[in-house]
Amino acid sequence: MRTSPASPAASPARPALRWAARILLAVIGVVFAIWLVLFITKGRFLKHPFERVASSLADRKISVAGDFQLYFAPLRIKFLAEGLRVANPGWAGRPDLFAARRIDARIAPLSLIFGRRHIYTLDLDGGSADLEWDAPHRSNTWTFGKPGSGKPLELPRVDRATITGTRIRYVDPRMPLTADLEVDPIVSKDARIGKAVALHGDGTLRDTPFRVTARLLSPDATIGRGENALELRAWAANNVIDVSGKLPSISDIEGVPLHVRAQGRDLSELLGIIDVVIPQTRRYTLTSQLVKDGTDYRFTGLAGRFGNSDLSGRLNIANGDRLHMDAALNTRQLDIIDAAPFIGYNPDIVAAKGAVAAAAATGAGPRRVLPDARLPVAAMQRFDATLDWKIGVIRSRNVPVQNIALKLVLDHGRLALSPLTFSMARGNVASDLIFDTRQRPSAVSYDIRLARTPMGQLLAGYGVAQSGTTGTIQGRLKLEGRGDTIHDSLASASGRIAVVMPRGTLWTQNAQLAELDIGTFVTKMFQGKLKKPIEINCGLVGFTVRNGTAAADPILIDTSKNVVTGRGAFSFDSEAIDIAFRADGKKFSLFSGQSPVSVRGNFAHPTLDVISPQLIGRAGVGLGLAVVATPAAGLLAFVDIGDAKSAACGPVLAGASAAAQRTSKGKPRDDVGIGKAH
Template structure:
């Protein structure tokens, strides 16, 4: 009796203490008690009694049939959620190519309960997956996918992997299909064994697939899977190969599936960098053999390539690049720089075959078409490829290694916005001058429409033409120029072959010194006199000059060619064609003062862009020679010299219209009279089809 009385007294005191507690405290203690009871029941039973309710609830929530064919466990151990299921399967949506989204002989895991309630991504501390198969697919319209669970008509969301700290995989495969991105892959994970609660080997995987119609294979693994047990990092090794293109990725990941804050190094190499970007469906210019290294990490939705450096062909490249998918459209942003760019490596940028350039050098830019040499590339712009992405790229070059023209400090901003490509501004220094240009390529409609606006600031003539025999010492003349054209076509050749516009080169006042300048004028009397008097190196005084062409449907006609010097007026007619790249024009010099032994005959320039020719023996000169012979026979030897007499009646040019780059119709003599010796912006055939040579016998008939 006393004992039972003592027990009752304790119960009364405990009840009184409970009643004295504030109501919130009592409620909290009840909740803790209930939770502990649930935890205890689950821990003792391993939650096996929840198997059928789990299947029903998950089937309802996911709107996919969920089944567990073997043992089932769901409990707290002690805080993390322990989930274990044998012969576990989740059915796929009806339109998928496989009946099951996921199946596994065994799935054993420890899951963070906090991440299930508050986290955007589930955190898995441990995953043991055996005999697993995952099937991930996008629908053909790219509106739905198999891993967006719930309503089958719900718009598909991007795939977000759970954050897995440690994993053990055995006989597991992953299948991924994306019809819009044209990407398919199958990955196989090798069996991994453990020893004394630690991995006895690396987590290895291999696979194959195709992307944008190009096949690839890959292999790799996590080399330090035990490091995550103590909060370390996984060491990743991955190699992907496609023919001669090889990409190696090494480094560390925070977790087995954690890419954020990863510290990776990429090495890419192959015969042509364009083939690597083909896997992304991105069109870039072809290159010669390349090798690049880069730091690689993922930040949010961006893949960042930093500290990028390497070589392509005989040129270097460094900088950074970011690849992202804003609004589900691929965007490439880059800031790149080259210290020395070899001129051969420039060729593929505008459509030349890099293999031909590699094997033949500059000669590889020339092809024979229809029996004639062609130098303008006809590689078509890859219209479908540039529709797949946008770009914003800044590229600078310090020096371009070129044998004939010194070019340096090039810079271009390349922007691609829904099939409209612009190179603006595109600038570089050349021979002491500066070239600024804006080029736009609009591929939104067919045919492609390209606009060219290229401007050359005043450039020292001696430095620009030094490779062609013009001496810098004694040459003070400059050259400035502008090209404004619009063309239609998918390649550079086609665009220019259908172009319209104007090309103008202006020579302000200055001097030019070249050893054979008089040969170009064919003033034989002056040339011989200077040669024997030792005055050959005296500079030629240029008052002003204009070499201009009007381009119509790809044919450029002189409009005008007019150069006024101290002693001569040089004029020209004819032109060239972007269609077949033929050259056919002539120019001549008429003296302002009387001169003996003057051939007074035009110099013809013919042939092709890739193989130009100069003709200094013209029918006119032969006719003059015949006249001289006739006069020598019927008269005296002195009389034969009259055939080579230049009476010096050339009219000086007004420099105002010349320096303004005006058309031929606007050109004037110094006296203000219209000039009739510089053409009318057409070829030598007039609108009526008559040869312009018949109008002025001083010029060769051309075109």
């Protein structure tokens, strides 16, 4: 009898398959039962488990105050929550990172496990987000998990969305910056929004109020986490700032090149927002590329104008524990009015009313030119700065200055302009200016050195022709004082001022007018020798400064025809001037006044007095002689016997004080004063 051909192993397989089928049916049944229970109950009973699990995963409290639904409808997960709140870390200024009156979404189930989360539809009403950095700038509210181990919030893909009543608050205490923004309603369909997403709002940056509007011009790219075109405009402190660029995500600007354009009435107001102090400017317009790199904000390709001057270069602002600004700038032409703020003048007042009015606006007294604008001591001690600025030429009728190079270092309140160099009338000026606000009042030092400079070109801007004038001058001003204004520091200053004139030639006209040698002047005029030059052997205009008063020490100019001396003083405090020049001839001259020419008044309005008491007295003597003797005898009072003593040029060219001056025969001079104000 033959047996069945079936394999002996086939019989045990059938029970296994049956068991597998039963298990599968059971799983399907359980899943269906769960689906059915969730569908019938809308998953409302999962509210508290959802809060516990979500809070554990996010490492912060998540709660739902109102209705809650979580179920399959039919194969997509429906999520509805009213009064949803996601808590902030304990250090944050507000309790919630995110809150919404109502969220209604359809979510792809597998996206919760694999890949990026995918939301088919999203209706969000009354949402508010609080984005905040902590004080050390190590943690923020939107990064979940423990500090250093959390992951930033990743926006899901959304196919269709309706978003209304959304507000965003952003706080960065390091800057410090606070912004409250409202997002305009958003409606998208088939993963396309179809129009720009706009927001607007206001806030404060370092206590300066601002308002802002922004638009995301490619919002569909935001949905897909692609490239987003951004346009932003902000108004703050009389300035308008425009920012545009393409962001890799809606909130990521790190390392992204942005185009920035700023314009306003005063650039110092713009930088003052971040506590950076610069001199006041006239209306400006600047463009640049901005890249944020951590705490650094790098502005490259800087170009624009302020007032009638141009500006280009780069600027880096490091917003670390202590703000530091580093800049390298270039200016082809700097208008003299735009340069006025560098010494404390308001350029608009200078342009409209002149330097005296600008000085008065700083608090200076009437008829004064030294500004009383105070150094911003507190601000200078809050930030540090380095600046390398090169200027091609100063645009001015009377100041032939060009090739300016300035190196500035501000370190914890000590401001050093060192060196500050420039060319003036083919001569060079080098200076070192120090304003140390760490000492109270500020310790200020001025060291200005003038290399040999042609007088003809230097004075050409004041109407003096260069022809016939070959003399040069060189000098140095070295003063130290105390005060928080230029006026106060000079009013308390002590030191030395000396201008030396080596050998050269000067118009006869200029010398003869100075000595009032009427006979020689008229004679040369009728002989056609008005422009015949005379020789300058050497000259020194020196002042010793004590407590703000500069006394002639000495004034001594030796020419081929006369010796010019001067006495007197001027005050940096009151700005009063009282100096008398006297020219004594070396040769006999008839009709010579032999009388001092006085310079009086003040810095703002100096006056030249050629009718001096000595000249009036000499005229009286001449009149008396004419009465008691003969008319010809009256002329004797105006005769210069030509007894002026030539100067030894060694002490003159060395800039020595009056006590060291000698005649050409080596004897001490008795006609140059003692270097003190009388």
